[in-house]
Amino acid sequence: MSVLAGAGGKMRDYCFPRIVSEPVIPLIAVPTTAGTGSEVTRFTIITDARNDEKMLCVGPSFMPTAALVDPELTHSLPTRMTADTGIDALTHAIESYVSRKGNPFSDYNALEAMRLIAPNLRRVCKNGGDTQARADMMLGATLAGIAFSNASVALVHGMSRPIGALFHVPHGLSNAMLLPSVTAFSIPAASARYADCARAMGVADITDGDQDACQKLLEELHALNADLDVPTPEAFGIAKEAFFSAMHTMANQAMASGSPGNNPRIPSIEEMIGIYSGLWE
Numbered sequence: 324m325s326v327l328a329g330a331g332g333k334m335r336d337y338c339f340p341r342i343v344s345e346p347v348i349p350l351i352a353v354p355t356t357a358g359t360g361s362e363v364t365r366f367t368i369i370t371d372a373r374n375d376e377k378m379l380c381v382g383p384s385f386m387p388t389a390a391l392v393d394p395e396l397t398h399s400l401p402t403r404m405t406a407d408t409g410i411d412a413l414t415h416a417i418e419s420y421v422s423r424k425g426n427p428f429s430d431y432n433a434l435e436a437m438r439l440i441a442p443n444l445r446r447v448c449k450n451g452g453d454t455q456a457r458a459d460m461m462l463g464a465t466l467a468g469i470a471f472s473n474a475s476v477a478l479v480h481g482m483s484r485p486i487g488a489l490f491h492v493p494h495g496l497s498n499a500m501l502l503p504s505v506t507a508f509s510i511p512a513a514s515a516r517y518a519d520c521a522r523a524m525g526v527a528d529i530t531d532g533d534q535d536a537c538q539k540l541l542e543e544l545h546a547l548n549a550d551l552d553v554p555t556p557e558a559f560g561i562a563k564e565a566f567f568s569a570m571h572t573m574a575n576q577a578m579a580s581g582s583p584g585n586n587p588r589i590p591s592i593e594e595m596i597g598i599y600s601g602l603w604e
C-alpha cells in the first residue's frame with residue numbers, strides 16, 4: 324500500500340527482478356508474529372490472486388521506516404501459527420547463513436538468530452505464555468529478518484512459495500515441509516556452514532566434526548517437524564495428482580524467483596522436481 328500510494332501503478336509492476344527504490348509513504352511496522360522479519364527487510368511477498376503466484380518484491384522502498392518489536396503482541400498467538408511462523412524465522416536464519424550472498428554482517432545476525440530461536444521454538448509452542456521464550460523468539464525473528472534482508476533467502480523459500488500459492492499452505496508450513504530435504508540436498512556444497520548452523524542451534528558442539536554436525540542438524544530438523552506436528556503435503560490435504568501435475572510449473576516459478584540461485588548447491592529444474600516428489604515418499 325505504501326509503495327502503490329507513493330509511486331502509483333500496479334503491484335505486478337514492482338516485482339522481482341526490478342529493484343524498487345521509488346519514494347513511498349513512510350511505514351511503521353508492528354509485527355504480531357515472531358516470523359517473517361518483514362519489519363526489517365527490503366522484501367515483501369504479494370500474491371497475485373489471478374494466477375495464484377506469490378510475487379517477490381525487492382528494494383529499499385519495501386523497508387519500513389521504523390519497527391516496533393514487542394514480544395507481548397505474540398502472547399496470544401495460536402500454537403499452529405506460533406509454530407509455522409517460528410519455523411519460517413529459523414529458515415530465514417539458516418538460509419541467510421548458507422546463502423551465496425551472505426557476508427559477515429548477515430552471518431552474525433543469522434547465527435544469533437539461530438541461538439535464540441532453536442531452543443525456544445518448542446517452548447513457545449508448548450506454553451504460549453512463556454514470556455522469556457516469546458521474547459527470545461521475537462528478537463531472533465527480527466535478527467533473522469536483518470540477516471536475510473542482507474543475504475537473501477535460498478532454495479527452501481524459492482520452492483516453498485509456489486506450494487503456498489497453488490495449494491494455500493501457510494508460508495512457514497510449506498517451508499517446514501521442505502526444510503529437511505532441501506538441507507539434505509544442499510549440505511554437500513556447504514557442509515562447514517551447515518555444521519555451524521547445527522552448533523548455533525545447540526544440537527552439535529565443537530567436538531563434532533562437520534559431517535557429524537550436519538547429520539545432527541538433519542535429525543533435528545526432522546524431529547522439529549515431528550514435535551511441531553508439521554503435516555506432509557498429503558496429510559495437509561493436497562491431492563497427489565494435482566501436486567504432481569503442478570510440479571513442473573512450481574519448479575519454473577521457483578527458478579524465476581531467483582532464490583534457488585542463492586543456494587549453496589544450485590539445483591536444476593529436474594532436481595527441484597525430485598525434491599518436490601520426495602515430499603510424498
Ligand SMILES: [Fe+2]
Pocket residue numbers: 359411412415480494
Ligand atoms: Fe519466509
